[in-house]
Amino acid sequence: PAPAPVPEPAPVPGSVTPAPPVVAGAKGGLPIDPRAVALDSLDLEPRRVAPQDQPPEETAAERDRRMSAVHSAALAAEANARPWDRRRAAPELERQKDGSYLYEGGVFAALIEPDGSVEFSDRGGMHFKHGGAGESIGATMGFDATDAMYRRHGEDPYRAERRWFMRETRDLRDRLATEHRAQVADAGVARLRRRLVQIWSDSSRPVEARRAAIFRIWDALAEGEAGARAREAVLGFVRSRLPEGSPAAFPPGQLAALNRARSGGPAFDPY
Known part of the structure; x- marks a missing residue:
């Protein structure tokens, strides 16, 4: 009988490098190292990190334009602000x-x-x-x-x-105007009373002429609030200095004649 094959001795670890595998179908049976394949599949190139995006440095002209735009926007906001959103201090007087x-x-x-x-x-x-x-x-x-x-x-x-x-300043001006009108009216009435006293005290004129002069002053007074106040002052003077029933009083006949000649307005009726 044929002799039994003698087994090859086991390789000593580290002493023999196994042959690389052959790629099936590869032309010429080129060997491929699995480690090389694994390393090739990894991206071992150093990764370049893009620098953080930063705007270019501003020129002086660009900075001026930017500040001008900010200032203009602030002015526009101030001009368009609604009046009830803010309260400006009153003027100092x-x-x-x-x-x-x-x-x-x-x-x-x-x-x-x-x-x-x-x-x-x-x-x-x-x-x-x-x-x-x-x-x-x-x-x-x-x-x-x-x-x-x-x-x-x-x-x-x-x-x-x-x-x-x-x-x-509307409230202040309205108050001043009202006070001024009252002062003017008071001064006017005071002048009117002095004039009436002057007329009635002129003894060189007949009593009837003096009474007619008083009526003409009453008839010439203007309409309105000031005129009404002045007319009331004339009537008050007549009732005080020419009272009804006295020798100086306006007789009914003269009153009727004077009223027919009046320029208009209410009748002259002091009594």
């Missing part, structure tokens, strides 16, 4: 010796007269006539090219400021 009130603002000055009327003065413009100080007071406000441009077009560069001032 300084009372003068004659009862007027002086305001010196950033773009104009204003004088509220004792009768409630208002006089404005721009810097470099007109001057107040008195202002309670007994001398001319000039406003101390600037006048620039923008103002001149507005004025050349017939516009008031401070119109909004003046409207704000008039709105904020």
Whole structure:
């Protein structure tokens, strides 16, 4: 019988490197190293991290344009702000010796007269006539090219400021106007009474002529609140100095004749 094959001795570990496998179907049976294949499948190239995006450095011109845009936006927001979203402080007024009130603002000055009327003065413009100080007071406000441009077009560069001032001082001006009218009426009635006393005390004239002169004053008085008050003052004078039933009183016949000649309005009926 054939002799049994002698087994090959087992390889000593580390002493023999096994042959690489052959790729089936590869031309020429090229060997492929599995480790090389595994390493090739990995991206072992150093990864380049893109630098963080940053805007280029601003030039001076670009910075100026950006700041101008921010400033313009802030001005627009201020101009378009609704009035109820903010409350501007009322103008500071300084009372003068004659009862007027002086305001010196950033773009104009204003004088509220004792009768409630208002006089404005721009810097470099007109001057107040008195202002309670007994001398001319000039406003101390600037006048620039923008103002001149507005004025050349017939516009008031401070119109909004003046409207704000008039709105904020309305209550004060109304009160001053009311008080002034009352003072004027009081002064007028006082002058009227002095005139009536002068007429009635002129003994060089007949009593009938003096009575007619008193009537003519009454008839010439204007209509309205002031006129009605003055007429009442005339009637009060007649009742006091020419009372009914006295020798000085208006007789019925003269009253009738005078009323027929009156210019209009209510009848003259002091009694």
